[in-house]
Each structure stands twice: as C-alpha cells, then as structure tokens.
Amino acid sequence: MNKQELHDFARKNWVPILRDKSADFLCKIIKDEQPKKILEIGTCLGYSGTLMLENSNANLITIEKDKDKSERARENFEQAGLSSRVEVINGDAGEVIQELLNKGEKYDFIFLDGPKGQYLFYLPILKKLLNKKGILMADDIYYHGWVKGNDYPKHKHRTIILRLREFIEKITTDEDFDTVLLDLEDGISISCLK
Numbered sequence: 359m360n361k362q363e364l365h366d367f368a369r370k371n372w373v374p375i376l377r378d379k380s381a382d383f384l385c386k387i388i389k390d391e392q393p394k395k396i397l398e399i400g401t402c403l404g405y406s407g408t409l410m411l412e413n414s415n416a417n418l419i420t421i422e423k424d425k426d427k428s429e430r431a432r433e434n435f436e437q438a439g440l441s442s443r444v445e446v447i448n449g450d451a452g453e454v455i456q457e458l459l460n461k462g463e464k465y466d467f468i469f470l471d472g473p474k475g476q477y478l479f480y481l482p483i484l485k486k487l488l489n490k491k492g493i494l495m496a497d498d499i500y501y502h503g504w505v506k507g508n509d510y511p512k513h514k515h516r517t518i519i520l521r522l523r524e525f526i527e528k529i530t531t532d533e534d535f536d537t538v539l540l541d542l543e544d545g546i547s548i549s550c551l552k
C-alpha cells in the first residue's frame with residue numbers, strides 16, 4: 359500500500375496509526391531537526407515510519423511485536439522505495455531496546471508509540487539510547503483524555519492511566535530533559551536531552 363492507501367485503510371479498519379494533526383507535527387519536527395538515526399517503538403503498518411523517512415535522509419530502526427504487521431510494514435516500505443533506510447525488527451520492544459543499548463547504539467530521534475503501559479519502564483533505557491540534544495517524542499500520553507486530572511479510574515485501563523501519569527511526572531521533572539507537553543489530539547510529549 360502507498361502512504362495514502364495505508365492511511366485510508368487504517369482509518370476505515372480502526373488500525374491505530376498516528377492521527378492527522380499529530381502526523382503533521384511529526385513531519386514538521388523531523389523536517390526541522392533532520393535526525394540521522396531514528397528509533398521507533400510501534401511500527402504498526404509503517405505509516406509514521408514512512409512519514410519520518412520521507413521528511414529526512416535518516417535511517418530508521420522500528421520495532422513491532424506483531425509478526426503480521428511487521429511483514430506488512432516491510433512490504434509497505436519496500437513499495438515506497440524506502441527499504442534501504444529502514445530495518446523493521448519483529449519483537450517485544452522492551453527486550454529489543456535493551457539489546458540495542460547493550461550494543462551501544464545511539465539515536466538522534468526516538469518516536470515512542472508502542473504499548474502505553476510500558477512508556478514508564480522504557481524511559482530510562484530510551485534516555486540512554488539518545489544522543490546529546492536528541493529528541494524523544496511520545497504519542498498518546500493523555501490516553502483518550504483519561505490521564506488528565508487526578509482521579510483514580512475504576513475501569514480496565516486504570517493501570518495504563520496511572521503509569522502514563524507517572525511517565526509524565528518523570529519526564530517533566532527530569533532535569534536532563536527539556537520537555538513540553540502538547541495538548542494535540544491524544545497528547546504528545548517532546549523531550550530534548552540537554
């Protein structure tokens with residue numbers, strides 16, 4: 359599928375790709391910052407990965423747990439003529455980022471868009487994977503708006519919501535980062551490592 363087909367397929371079939379205004383924002387920040395090495399957590403079908411590659415000359419490592427989605431993403435990158443600049447790793451992001459760290463890998467830009475309940479636990483590893491002045495962008499930090507406020511939800515998303523609140527608390531108080539929170543669609547955090 360090309361980018362537009364991918365976008366339309368995802369919207370029609372409730373596949374959770376980046377929302378439109380957030381996608382515009384991602385394109386702009388990638389265009390402005392021109393990172394050379396990008397890491398993405400949560401490939402899905404390769405929509406956001408395609409946007410990042412089209413707006414830079416970067417190389418991208420992108421991690422997806424679901425085998426079928428990883429394969430479909432590889433096909434989509436191939437069709438877009440981008441496959442020489444991207445590696446899709448099929449695996450659990452928690453394990454893969456630890457392996458990347460053990461190998462001494464570093465990135466200029468990390469796009470965190472994987473399992474929301476794990477952002478908090480990924481944060482210390484992602485911080486070590488960032489180059490100085492590198493940027494960590496996390497999507498869906500307000501998780502349907504439930505993360506805003508302080509009440510304790512009783513529904514099944516409770517753990518994710520409490521962990522995202524803790525993630526926001528950690529990333530906004532970490533003095534090694536300059537962080538801004540954007541109230542755009544489902545909420546985005548942008549953190550620049552000093």
Ligand SMILES: C[S@@+](CC[C@H](N)C(=O)[O-])C[C@H]1O[C@@H](n2cnc3c(N)ncnc32)[C@H](O)[C@@H]1O
Pocket residue numbers: 374375376399400401402403404405406407421422423424427449450451452471472473
């Ligand atoms: C919101 S979607 C990513 C959307 C994609 N970034 C885009 O905008 O095109 C989140 C993805 O993370 C994947 N995922 C969930 N848990 C994961 C894990 N533990 N490791 C890697 N990927 C995971 C899901 O299968 C899903 O495809």
